[in-house]
Amino acid sequence: MIKVFKYTLIDLARNRAMLGYALLLLLVSEGLFQLEGDPMKAFLGLVQVVIALVPLIAMLFTIVYGYDVLEFTQLLAVQPIGRSAILGGQVLALSVSLLLAQGFGLGLPLLVHFPTRVALVLTVTGSALVLVFSALGTLIALSQREKARGVGIGLGVWFVFVLVYDALLMWLMFALSDRPIEPWVVPLAALDPIDLARIMVMLEVDLAAMMGYSGALYKEFFGSTGGMAVALGTLMLWIVVPIAFAFRTFRGKDL
Amino acid sequence: MDRIAFTGVGKRYGPTWALRHVDAVFRAGEVVMVIGPNGSGKTTLIKCLLGLVHPTEGAITLDGKIIGGDPSYRTVIGYMPQISQFPAALTIGQLFHMMQDIRGLGPAEVDDTLIKELGLDTQLNKRLSALSGGTEQKVSAVLAFRSRPSILVMDEPTAGLDPLAARTVLRHADRVRNEGGTVLVTSHLMEEVEALADRVAYIQDGSLRFLLPMKEIFQATGEDRLSRAIPVLLSKTVPV
Amino acid sequence: MMARVVPHAANGAVPLTQRLKEALPGDTILVSGEVREGTLTIDRPMALIGAAGAVIDGDDAGDVVVITADDVTVQGFTVRGSRISDMHDNAGIKVLDRARAHIVDNFLDGCFFGIYLSGSRDAVVQGNRVVGHPQRENRMGNGIHLWHCHNVRILDNLVRDHRDGIYFEFVTDTRIERNKSLNNLRYGLHFMFSNRNAYSYNRFQDNGAGVAVMYSHHMEMRHNRFLSNRGASSYGLLLKEINDGVLEDNEFADNTTGLLVDGCNRFRIVDNSFRANGWALRLFANATACVITRNLFVGNTFDLSTNGDLMLNDINGNYWDRYVGYDLDRDGYGDVPYRPLGFFGLLVERMPYAMVFSRSLLVALLDQAERLIPTLTPLAMKDDHPLMRMPNG
Numbered sequence A: 001m002i003k004v005f006k007y008t009l010i011d012l013a014r015n016r017a018m019l020g021y022a023l024l025l026l027l028v029s030e031g032l033f034q035l036e037g038d039p040m041k042a043f044l045g046l047v048q049v050v051i052a053l054v055p056l057i058a059m060l061f062t063i064v065y066g067y068d069v070l071e072f073t074q075l076l077a078v079q080p081i082g083r084s085a086i087l088g089g090q091v092l093a094l095s096v097s098l099l100l101a102q103g104f105g106l107g108l109p110l111l112v113h114f115p116t117r118v119a120l121v122l123t124v125t126g127s128a129l130v131l132v133f134s135a136l137g138t139l140i141a142l143s144q145r146e147k148a149r150g151v152g153i154g155l156g157v158w159f160v161f162v163l164v165y166d167a168l169l170m171w172l173m174f175a176l177s178d179r180p181i182e183p184w185v186v187p188l189a190a191l192d193p194i195d196l197a198r199i200m201v202m203l204e205v206d207l208a209a210m211m212g213y214s215g216a217l218y219k220e221f222f223g224s225t226g227g228m229a230v231a232l233g234t235l236m237l238w239i240v241v242p243i244a245f246a247f248r249t250f251r252g253k254d255l
Numbered sequence B: 001m002d003r004i005a006f007t008g009v010g011k012r013y014g015p016t017w018a019l020r021h022v023d024a025v026f027r028a029g030e031v032v033m034v035i036g037p038n039g040s041g042k043t044t045l046i047k048c049l050l051g052l053v054h055p056t057e058g059a060i061t062l063d064g065k066i067i068g069g070d071p072s073y074r075t076v077i078g079y080m081p082q083i084s085q086f087p088a089a090l091t092i093g094q095l096f097h098m099m100q101d102i103r104g105l106g107p108a109e110v111d112d113t114l115i116k117e118l119g120l121d122t123q124l125n126k127r128l129s130a131l132s133g134g135t136e137q138k139v140s141a142v143l144a145f146r147s148r149p150s151i152l153v154m155d156e157p158t159a160g161l162d163p164l165a166a167r168t169v170l171r172h173a174d175r176v177r178n179e180g181g182t183v184l185v186t187s188h189l190m191e192e193v194e195a196l197a198d199r200v201a202y203i204q205d206g207s208l209r210f211l212l213p214m215k216e217i218f219q220a221t222g223e224d225r226l227s228r229a230i231p232v233l234l235s236k237t238v239p240v
Numbered sequence C: 001m002m003a004r005v006v007p008h009a010a011n012g013a014v015p016l017t018q019r020l021k022e023a024l025p026g027d028t029i030l031v032s033g034e035v036r037e038g039t040l041t042i043d044r045p046m047a048l049i050g051a052a053g054a055v056i057d058g059d060d061a062g063d064v065v066v067i068t069a070d071d072v073t074v075q076g077f078t079v080r081g082s083r084i085s086d087m088h089d090n091a092g093i094k095v096l097d098r099a100r101a102h103i104v105d106n107f108l109d110g111c112f113f114g115i116y117l118s119g120s121r122d123a124v125v126q127g128n129r130v131v132g133h134p135q136r137e138n139r140m141g142n143g144i145h146l147w148h149c150h151n152v153r154i155l156d157n158l159v160r161d162h163r164d165g166i167y168f169e170f171v172t173d174t175r176i177e178r179n180k181s182l183n184n185l186r187y188g189l190h191f192m193f194s195n196r197n198a199y200s201y202n203r204f205q206d207n208g209a210g211v212a213v214m215y216s217h218h219m220e221m222r223h224n225r226f227l228s229n230r231g232a233s234s235y236g237l238l239l240k241e242i243n244d245g246v247l248e249d250n251e252f253a254d255n256t257t258g259l260l261v262d263g264c265n266r267f268r269i270v271d272n273s274f275r276a277n278g279w280a281l282r283l284f285a286n287a288t289a290c291v292i293t294r295n296l297f298v299g300n301t302f303d304l305s306t307n308g309d310l311m312l313n314d315i316n317g318n319y320w321d322r323y324v325g326y327d328l329d330r331d332g333y334g335d336v337p338y339r340p341l342g343f344f345g346l347l348v349e350r351m352p353y354a355m356v357f358s359r360s361l362l363v364a365l366l367d368q369a370e371r372l373i374p375t376l377t378p379l380a381m382k383d384d385h386p387l388m389r390m391p392n393g
Helices: A002-013 A016-035 A039-068 A070-077 A083-113 A117-143 A147-175 A182-189 A193-205 A215-223 A225-251 B042-050 B071-076 B092-103 B113-117 B133-146 B163-178 B190-194 B214-221 B226-236 C016-022 C343-350 C352-357 C361-372
Strands: B002-013 B016-027 B030-035 B057-062 B077-080 B151-155 B182-186 B199-204 B207-213 C005-009 C028-032 C040-042 C047-050 C055-062 C065-067 C073-075 C078-082 C091-096 C102-104 C107-109 C113-118 C124-126 C129-131 C144-150 C153-155 C158-160 C166-172 C175-177 C180-182 C189-192 C198-200 C203-205 C211-217 C220-222 C225-227 C237-248 C251-253 C257-262 C265-270 C273-275 C279-283 C288-293 C296-298 C302-305 C312-316
Touching: A002 A083, A002 B092, A016 A039, A016 A083, A039 A070, A039 A083, A039 A117, A039 A147, A039 A193, A039 C361, A070 A083, A083 A117, A083 A225, A117 A147, A117 A193, A117 A225, A147 A182, A147 A193, A147 C352, A147 C361, A182 A193, A182 C352, A193 A225, B002 B042, B016 B030, B016 B042, B016 B182, B016 B207, B030 B042, B030 B163, B030 B190, B042 B077, B042 B151, B042 B182, B071 B077, B077 B133, B092 B133, B113 B133, B113 B163, B133 B151, B133 B163, B151 B163, B163 B182, B163 B190, B190 B226, B199 B214, B199 B226, B207 B214, B207 B226, B214 B226, C005 C016, C016 C028, C016 C040, C078 C091, C091 C107, C251 C257, C257 C265, C279 C288, C302 C343, C343 C352, C343 C361
Parallel strands: B030 B182, B030 B199, B077 B151, B151 B182, C005 C028, C028 C047, C040 C065, C047 C073, C055 C078, C065 C091, C073 C102, C078 C107, C091 C113, C102 C124, C107 C129, C113 C144, C124 C153, C129 C158, C144 C166, C153 C175, C158 C180, C166 C189, C175 C198, C180 C203, C189 C211, C198 C220, C203 C225, C211 C237, C220 C237, C225 C251, C237 C257, C237 C265, C251 C273, C257 C279, C265 C288, C273 C296, C279 C302, C288 C312
Antiparallel strands: B002 B016, B002 B057, B199 B207
């Protein structure tokens, strides 16, 4: 696995799309901090980028790379190494390089221009999102033979998590506004990894508003160590479960 | 000595069987030519042996052990696929080094003669993304032979190779056989491999129609070329 | 007659009470050590000065030091031991109906009320540390308490862990400058029925509900910082029924509500910065003829909220970080109005738990749609000339 990891990482290090992604992210982050006079405003812009764009790119990159690397995977699969070692090495290399790209394009500017606690929270949750969506991308790429179909499904999954799910939830809130739906809203939102990451950032950014009349609700859920553990645990599940399914799929997959 | 045994091997994709009820034994020191129409199941057969495809039913043994979870059986196998695509960012030399590293072989344990004979020694710094189809096949061939395999699996090895290179590759396949190895070759250009083959396996619609020594085929049919012998043979054999 | 300086050592042969009775007007008594004689009353013009480490302990008798004469100075003491009471406003240092008291550089240590001025004028309260008890804060009085006073200076004090940090009722023409009022249970600073006062360069932080200015007129508030006042009904500054005042160059940050304006007339809100508040500005519909200009709104969850459709105030030329308009004529002001009240703000007013959608793509889209085609928000609620760049860089 270490060797597959090593060579996949070397391959990714020369991957133009990956380098382009890192540079684009750096450009966006630096651009925001340079253009906006106020670092807080730039940061809030970055929050939107991380919430919406980072999951999309992480997933699409993983899916496309998954198909591009298929022939090479075949070559690896006839060597005396197991399927799990191959996928493990590839997933690890992909995660590491996506995280490095993000650290370079996002973490670095944040460290330079906005070294705050909330920036750290954004970096950590952003990284979790990268891992979640890379995991989902891996599963999609392995379960669909056709590249176009895989990419399409990826786009759909992203769209659901970034928008459709929220819209449904908000619609539900309106529809059931005369019922005690309140305690359900936060846990339901937290099922969506993007929402969960967003809420964790929001708890820092919008804490002042949180402490307002709805404050108790959120503090109850996230303020306690238990709640934060549940949140992180849920994000972990979003990483582990797709990866576990991906391994299962890959072990039984005909190459 | 029997090395590889297929017992009741079948592979189903959806509703269709790509391979069905295959029983076959491949021995040490022989070259078996696997032939059949396009889409007959040749590639599926060898992919089952390589572990790329998981049989739906039946079992394959190598030296008496069923192949399955443990990937170490592939240490003795060299494989030359029909089409190859390599990590674009690497050079030929880097790819060789990488595969050697992945297999954990020392410099003394690899066989580099083919690199020179195929003229790749002068192109080691060439990017894999910039290769012609023929050169890609040469690289593929080198990878198959380099780990000194005792089982050699080649899927259409001569397709895409120039005649000279094709002859070189087949000469090395011959050498592997003479050193006691087992060589499986699929090809539909029969003549090229014919001279080399000890036995012929014919696959049609996923079934192994026969697996016979060359001599028997020629004797039974009275023909001296496979291309003419096989139709005769097929008309005689009663499908099981 | 020459003014004398009389040294007094605590626990000596003569109690301080007796020295105070024997003092002549204009005397200075220089106290060292710890005095513990119950309530001390200063009834003639004089100075009571504490040497380093001097303590006056009221021994829970009631008030600790009571001033009932004009021109009294109390300086340099640690004052403690005022009795907590439901009946009496017992204080560390109390001034009753006199002029020109100077209360300087004292440490009011856990007193029920700290410094208490009643019916006094022309006093100076400067450089004191007034610290209550965080543990029994619900049994605390106010740190600096003024009732019916006129022309007082409250300067450079630190007040913390009291009920209200600084409390004014019926106080006029008074200045409050460079104080810090922190961690008080209720308000950092509280005005009731107090006119023509000015407070500036103060810091109000982590108080229960920030600063409240109520039922007063002609107030000036400049260069203050209102920080981290958080809680369900908490705000940096509440202006309630205030007419004719100025709020200028102040900073509001990390408050649940930055500024709450309820029933004010002709009030100028200029050059303030609102950062990272839950609601930067809550402007109730009963406010009229207020001018809100050149303020900075950055990183707030909501820039503005209101409670009705009416808007009779002038909101113009502020900087809003959410503004995405353009400035074709390059006059520094955006060419399209900014609507600070978004769809999401309204939604959260109706369903507080909708906060969960904050900063989601959905909310960004809905907010943008509402800004382009306003259907729910009051039409008059807009800034016609939003600043393109932050004022003062």
